[in-house]
Amino acid sequence: MRETKTYAGQWLSDWYGIFIHELRHIFSDAGAMVVFFVGGLLYPVLYNLIYYNGSVDEMPVAVVDLSDGAYSRRFVRELDATRECEVYCGCVSMAEAERLLQERKVHGIVYIPRDFDASLARMEQGHISTYCDMSSFLYYKNLRTASSLVMLDEMHQIQLEHYAAAGFDAQSAYELVQPVLSDESVPYNKPFSYTIFFISAALMLVIQQTMFYGSSMLAGTMRERNRSYSSLPERLQGPGMGRVVLGRGAAYMAIYLVVGTIVTMLIPRLFHLPQRADWQQVLVLLLFFIADCIFFSFTWGSLITRRETVFVLFLSVSPICLFLTGFSWPTTAIPGFWRVFSYIFPSTFGCRAFINLNTAGGTLQTIAPELRALTVQTGVYYLLASVLARIEGRYGDRIRKAGFL
């Protein structure tokens, strides 16, 4: 029967055989299953639980109000009313406040000097100093935001009072104080919640990293037993590494369509993260991204010759990938060399595309540049994966004997 098949028919039946073989192989390996399913699903849930609140509210602040007048008290009251800060206690001296800061009972100090009210009454500038605990940027951001907003509000009130005292009528004083009005709009993530920044990037990264670790573990196990995927074509009729690479890839695609759908659609729903894109469009992105991740994993997995080494060597790549997505440190500020380096990883484009699509409510047109980049990457990694498998098939024994890694 076999001889009667056409080249395409032969190719397809080989492809199907490898696809099934790989699926069996994955499902019979408990370790890989743990990485794919437990790792792939546990991490998103854990991270969502850890970053559930996403912002520091009512951060305790110590106030040293030496002026103790109407203006300073109003300032303190308004600071207490902000979402960001809460006045933990009024201290009598800086020494007391410093002690509280050191004991980490408060995360900032607001110091109002003795002449604050007097200066304002004399129509001079009043000074306020804030001291921020820099051990976390969120502490700094909280105190800074709260004190600036209160300062601006106070400023306008005091200005109005001053102009009224100088004989301006209410309307012209108001026009003078705010000659330009501003309309602020913070779409996508209004409270600057850390959860939304972090999780949106982490979800896609989890897909890439679990696939890379899991498939490299499997490849390492095969190589430990002196077998390899690269030897498969010799048993098949006719040449062609494509069948092997694509057949194996299809198995991962099948598994990751399930994992990926849960991670990118169900998890955000469960934890009330923004889901502003159509699910069909997220699915399209997922297809591009998973295909890229598969060949990425195959290519870099060729370096792994033993089962456990992938974690020992490449675990610290995960946080590096996370930073390269630009979720916190802006992409424009990443030095040129590292920006080029970041093009190695599918996550660089995948995470950004997911954020722009899902959090910002974009469309496929919005993420077109990322999709293009993912396509180019997929092509390059497909070729590399095939070439590396071929090289391994030919020189694998010699490489293994050298025992590197």
Add this chain to the structure above:
Amino acid sequence: MRDIYRVLRREIRIFRQRQLYILASVGVMIFNAVFYLTLMQDGLPHDLPVGIVDCDRSSTSRSFCQQLDATQLGRVIYYDDLHRARLDMQRGKLTACIVIPEEFNADIQASRQPHIGYYVNSLYFVGGALSYSNILTMVNLTNGAVQRQVLRARGVNEKEILARIQPIVLDTHQIGNTTTSYGVYLNSVILPGVLEMIVILITVYAIGSELKYGTSRHLMKTAGGSIVKALAGKMAVYTLIFTVLGITLELLLYHWLHYPIKGSIWWMFVDILLLVAAAQAVGMFIIGLFPNLRLAVSVSAIYSVLGFSLAGFTLPVEAMMPALRGFSAIFPLRHYYLFYVQEAIFGSGFAGWWQQAVSLLIFLGLPLTVVRRLEDAYIHVRYERD
């Protein structure tokens, strides 16, 4: 002692035979240090792209744009319509977008209070937050500038003008990081975190591979049948490497790169040594608990990655769910971080961090609880291969 020395020599031989160890410890550490230190070498980002749709095109609006462009944080990109600007904002190319309405200048001159609209891109953390405060400042400066013109025309003197347009001056002091450097803040904890990760993984791998490759009996024989001697000899090699890595890291940060430190670098050495020791103890505990290389490596991978988040230097622990807060204590990195805050930021010395030092020392008791289990596994070599 002779037995330990024999184990030590055996371990050095293994170490030299497999390049993995040197690559996964020194290699990974160097790569990470170079990465994080060069990634954030500027300390704080500058020239963040801000889109402007200027519908007025008057001298006032142009001057506003030029001044925004001249700030350290901002770099202006002009757009003809909001649609394009919005698309680029959605694509993450802009950190913010400002719309200046038509008749902006005329409205100001006629006191008709025109509206400036600004949209802040809150998709990406640091860029959005910085651009936000930059624009807020610029809008207020614009208001100040207009007021100053009016007051000058009325003949008010300059000192009084300043008091009128800015009655309250706010000066912010950043304790322990005066330049608000994001690099200093992040690298001070993330690099020790990477070291912790390396220590745990290598400890688990070194002890576990004896099981996997069936060499544990040979090891026990070399150690004269004592598991304590076997582990002591084995760990001695890695302890030395990790110690050197840790000390070098602290020297790199606080001596060569001049990261701000209020206390003493000697106490930071103590901190990193305690971190290394505690991480080794955790590694031994994990492999003792799961005497199966594959499982132990997976567990340590999950554990050490979570350590970064639960150390609480990005999102503070008190902002996490109450049920999770306690878990932060099981990560050595958390105690390292609290120790670092006291020593490097506040300089409060022993009184400030002794509890953290004690916590890190408690980790050292962990291996004792599993040493019998490990001995059993080493002698009976019950190892599931799949």
